[in-house]
Amino acid sequence: MSKKAKRKIILIDGIRYYADRPDTCRKCFFWKNRKVGCILGKQNCYYLAEAVMTAQEKKCEGCCYAKGQPCVSAVCYQELDVWLRATRINRAQREGAANG
Incomplete structure (x- = not known):
């Protein structure tokens, strides 16, 4: 029985993200290009630790x-x-x- 390790959380501009988040959104897998931006959007960021309210x-x-x-x-x-x-x-x- 192995326990799941909790992911580390960092705080950026008052929003909690997981620590494995890239430095910038441009380095993220879900980043398309400068014109389109992130395909998930800021509200649905893959690295969000908690929902933005x-x-x-x-x-x-x-x-x-x-x-x-x-x-x-x-x-x-x-x-x-x-x-x-x-x-x-x-x-x-x-x-x-x-x-x-």
């Missing part, structure tokens, strides 16, 4: 409704409510300044 996906990470795609959760509604209230306050201040 957007800010919205990070918010929905623990949400039970976020299966497959980000949802509109309570956190999202709270942020939207804060934004709407700030917009209303700014609008009221502008109208008050214009009237007064």
Whole structure:
């Protein structure tokens, strides 16, 4: 019974890659040419140790409704409510300044 050795991970620009990643994408097997670039794309890089997540996906990470795609959760509604209230306050201040 042999154990699988864990691959070493390096951090480049806040993204985790496996250590056997080439120095540049041009040296990678999946690099086509300068015009086409990588056939996998940055989101599907072969050497990614973990998936790259957007800010919205990070918010929905623990949400039970976020299966497959980000949802509109309570956190999202709270942020939207804060934004709407700030917009209303700014609008009221502008109208008050214009009237007064």
